Amino acid sequence: MTTQSRTAGPVLLTATILVGLTAGTFFVFACAVMPALSRSEDRVFVQVVRDINDVIQNPLFLLAFLGALPLSAVAAWQSRTAPHRWLAWSGCAAYALAFLVTVVVNVPLNDRLASATGSPAAARADFEDMWVLWNAVRAGLSVAGLGLLAGALTVRGRR
Template structure:
């Protein structure tokens, strides 16, 4: 039974991490650049709309479910660290939880909150928007890399089992 649970969590985590890596990659590769090229008020308004809508979408169950699944894989891997693929499970789960979830909570969400607190058309929004475009994107790169690396490690764990 434990093997079926572990296999299911590995597959779910690999798919969830891959899905989120793709989403974060899109933001890093072109969405933030495009938002930075348009009028400040329009860019801020668009990003604020994205921030509101994303928490109401299918993103949230995938985001939270994958995080919980990855955390469970860290525990399961630690309990059976000597089994094939366990180290990859532990590393993939820890990397995802820290590099994606913790980074999101500590860096990206507070930046979203700061952006939501400014009047998009005001002069005071200009430095907030400039900082947001740089800092949010840097942390998004971290989330992209962590999610993609975790996907890879879960595939390694699946192959080793």
């Protein structure tokens, strides 16, 4: 048994867990955090979102968010000749797209809100609808990635 074959299961499992944690984070924002904040007045909305964006940059979240992509890529590579390879590659691709949406859309919106001066109403108007829309996209992509990686684990476990 090669080192690669000994590590394939644990790597796929860990990638699935990390994608799941990230998907859950984005899902909670879509289902609870942002709908609750939408009820807030502008100044409170802007301050709370700024605070969330500060505290979410912590080692645990960054481990899941940043670790999921390379681990899912390694898991997909390790699965390249296995029956579950298309599930693993598709799960990796779905998460990679969610990661891309985060880096290209959500983080720049967060940065723009953090540096916004002027009225909280204008800062919110420039942020909320676009961020909520793209968060839903990345949540959906992450959940799809989770389902596909879980499917890969299931097929792998059957062999």
